[in-house]
Amino acid sequence: xxxxxxxxxxxxxxxxxxxxxxxxxxxxxxxxxxxxxxxxxxxxxxxxxxxxxxxxxxxxxxxxxxxxxxxxxxxxxxxxx
Numbered sequence: 001x002x003x004x005x006x007x008x009x010x011x012x013x014x015x016x017x018x019x020x021x022x023x024x025x026x027x028x029x030x031x032x033x034x035x036x037x038x039x040x041x042x043x044x045x046x047x048x049x050x051x052x053x054x055x056x057x058x059x060x061x062x063x064x065x066x067x068x069x070x071x072x073x074x075x076x077x078x079x080x081x
Contacts, residue, residue, distance in 0.1 A: 002039075
């Protein structure tokens with residue numbers, strides 16, 4: 001079940017289901033409710049399981065290579081700008 005909380009000008013949503021937890025913030029309550037329903041459905045149908053398992057199975061060397069290839073080229077000191 002999703003938990004919606006108003007925090008200042010934003011809506012904070014937390015979905016806990018099947019041992020998984022997802023959170024996100026929105027400016028509109030209707031957007032928060034729609035996201036909560038979609039996320040609950042995705043967890044129930046195991047759509048998110050593949051993503052989670054891929055993250056667990058990544059090695060440190062894979063993450064470092066990905067950082068090197070995707071993040072470092074965007075840094076200002078590399079002359080990319």
